[in-house]
Amino acid sequence: MKNPWLKKNPLLSMWLSGANTVAGAARSRATAESKRQAALATNAMMKSATDAWIALLTPVAPRKKRTRTKRRTK
Template sequence: MKNPWLKKNPLLSMWLSGANGVIGAARGRALSEGRRQTATAAAAVTKAATDAWLAALTPSKPARKRTTQRRRK
């Protein structure tokens, strides 16, 4: 006697194909969003590190000299 569970089912086949397509599209969108966020984070870290090094290497501005106020007579 043949096993009825091994029989081909066209409705189930179409449903699984459609589900596979939807899941594949969602997976692609999730991966691309992850790549975008990774690139944004990497750019922010690089900018912060560059700004920190440039701030450390540039000389500070000279202090302003205080001027004394003359008294009016």
């Protein structure tokens, strides 16, 4: 006697195929978003490191002297 659980089921096959398609689309969107976030974080880190090195290597500008203002008398 044949096992009924091993018989092909077209409804289950279509349902699993659709579920696999949805899962693949979700996985690809998640992968793309994670790559975008990684690139954004890398760019931000490189910019901050570059800015820090530039700030260390550039000389400090001399301070401007304040000029005194004359007081008004009534």
